Amino acid sequence: MKAEPSDQKRLLDLQEIDTELDRLAHRARNIPEVAEIRRLDGELDELRNALAAAETALGDLDREQRKAEADVDQVRVRAERDTERLNAGRVGSPKELERLQSEIASLQRRQGELEEIVLDVMERRETAQARVVELRGRLEALTEERTAAEERRFMAASGIRDEEAATAERRARVAAEIPDDLLALYTRLREQHNGVGAAALRYGRCEGCKLALSTAELNEIRAALSDEVLRCEECRRILVRTTDSGL
Template identity: 45%
Template sequence: MTTAPPQEQRRLLDVQELDTRLDQIAHRRRTLPVLTRLTELEGRIADLETALVTSRTATNDLRRELKKAETDVEQVRTRAERDQARLNSGTGSPKDLQALQHELVALGRRQSELEDVELEVMERLEAHEGALAEVTKAHGELLTQRTELEAERDAAFAELDTEAEQVRAKRAETIAPLDEKLVALYERLRGRLGGVAVAALRRGRSEGSGLQVPGTELARIKALPPEEIVFCEDSGRILVRGEDAY
């Protein structure tokens, strides 16, 4: 398409302005600072969740170890109590009673050793449970922060989406009267030129490239009929000529 009514070409500038606003809204939506904070927070949460698994595993292992140590102590204590009862009853031969005395001494030593082990495991478990409590608390605080940031993100999204919907409605209203071929050209150029398909020619300067149009080219453009579609030599965008074009 090489021609279009001047008023339709000028209307393209309004469409372009609305599309640029939509692009800006989309960019703001993608680059909200809260999204960066959420990403960083998710990394910290992931690290803490790994630490939680490690701490819970270690704590559960120590709980099982403590239960075994308590069982070992109880078994020795029960056997010692049984031997002491037999010894106190005085039943059995002197040899048997002497053997019981020796066994009680050995059981006493064994019980003392096992109780030391039990105490050491209890101390380690206490330390691990304290660490687990701290990690669990920190993890909970980060989850609360995430909930707050997600609410902030969703509120920002809602505000931007409302704005975008209003702009899209205005765009639909603005583009509706335009010729389908002109719209197709505009959309094709937008896709090829980074979202900007049309720009104004003002006081001899192309707003599509930001450069002054050379004198010979400007004279050629000025001589063209108003309905002729003009393209910027540098940027390839449609140049719309208004009253201040020259």
């Protein structure tokens, strides 16, 4: 293939731009906030699950407390009714009086036991309530942290997109100056060789594969016409001669 030396050198400008676009694409894929947001999302899911479990436990304790208090009220009402009956003298035989007194004492003991149950439930409910409050606070703080990380990610991505747009525009201008056949070869080689389709020959070394050319290879390059499109024998990339080639 033939191409003017100036067009071949323009390939190096295009390669530099394409390398910059690859770097920008890599930056876009590896914005630190993306990993941070992924971590925060995992922590948020765990917190939401923990909060849901804590709220369920609190709801269960609320129902348990209401039932325990209702049991206390039921026993207290019955004891008060029996006591009122006793105090009013509406008891017939001594046997009935003894039975009523025994029942009142039993109800009072039962009321005391139930009140202990209520106190125990209230203490457990207080602990559960504190746990819910703690988890809600942590969830709110973590949500705010994620929002801030998302804003940073958006700003970073926006900046990269702006750089990509400006670089792509510059690439289009440079690519338009390169002959189609040379551009097609460069594009194909770039796809085959990790994004590098053209490399400079500097001081007898290919900048693509970083290997030094042999004396025989350098002699062949010296003998080649300036418009001959050369290829590195090792990596097969387009080899562009420059003032620093060492020829």
